[in-house]
Amino acid sequence: MSASAHVFTWCPRCRERLQTRPEGGALRPVCPACGFVQYLNPAPGAGVVLLRGREVCLVRRKFEPRRGTWSLPTGFMEWQETAAETAVREAREETGLYVRLTGLYAVETGLLPPDRPVLVVFYRAEETGGQLEAGDDADQVGFFPPDAPPGPVAFAAHRRVLERLTAELAATRKDDA
Template sequence: MNTTNRHVFKHCPHCRADMALRLEGGIQRPLCPDCGFVQYLNPAPGAGVIVLRERKVCLVKRKFPPRQGQWSFPTGFMEWDEDVQLTARREALEETGLEVRLTGLFAVESGILPPDIPVLVVFYRAEETGGELQAGDDAEEVGFFALDDLPGPVAFAAHRRVLAMLAREWGP
């Protein structure tokens, strides 16, 4: 793994010593030579939600960078004390106003969120149980769109792959 572009600590967050690099199982890891702290550069887990109305998918327009103004499934990072299903339901409610029930796992996708945040996104199928469609939180707009009539560019490769999987599943 190349760590040069990653958010590597220059100083140990515990004891402030200058960090060094250590080869561990073929991977260079940032290490504090004084207290032994190792900075593991793990992907950040998040959840995405696939809500459908007929054959239209719920997408939100992103209000903030990265990829501001582009579209994605309602998605967000897990909070420390959440399980991933709760993250999915919370993000759906915050961004779309819809209360949802998760109906199954759809896909697990990984990627690099600009500028350099490695992520793992768990996509669930969900159905509406309540609420009212309204853009909120970090969504500027929300709507349901046919796969062949998307409202604009889709922000992330993982989300484009999920759209392609849906298209294959539904057929022509």
């Protein structure tokens, strides 16, 4: 995937034109005047895998990219947050529910369309309160079987989490029988 759309032409510190130079094992935009280096990294996010029985909480995206498609409640980390704090906050903002994290579920890398690499930390979570109500950048929220979401799922990373969850739920159903 190309990073070209994200590369600065001008130094954001001193406005000099950046040059491409080897820096730390890769070719990167470097400012010849002040030494600024543009490191391109995936953007980190976090979210929750929250179940009610055998159904998982999904939200519908209110905004682009992929407006109208569904995802697990997730969002980008703020500057001074831990991943766990991000997951709890995003759950609260998008679903109206207060949650407690009960463990790490998956770490996925993916692409936010059109071309933004992201890393998403998914935690297992339990409800502790609140009232189910879509908010922030979600316009619908509900609990659905992970193999039967109410519409297309926005991102491959989220689809992988739902596939894994489906397999785990199928395995526990067998155990029950």
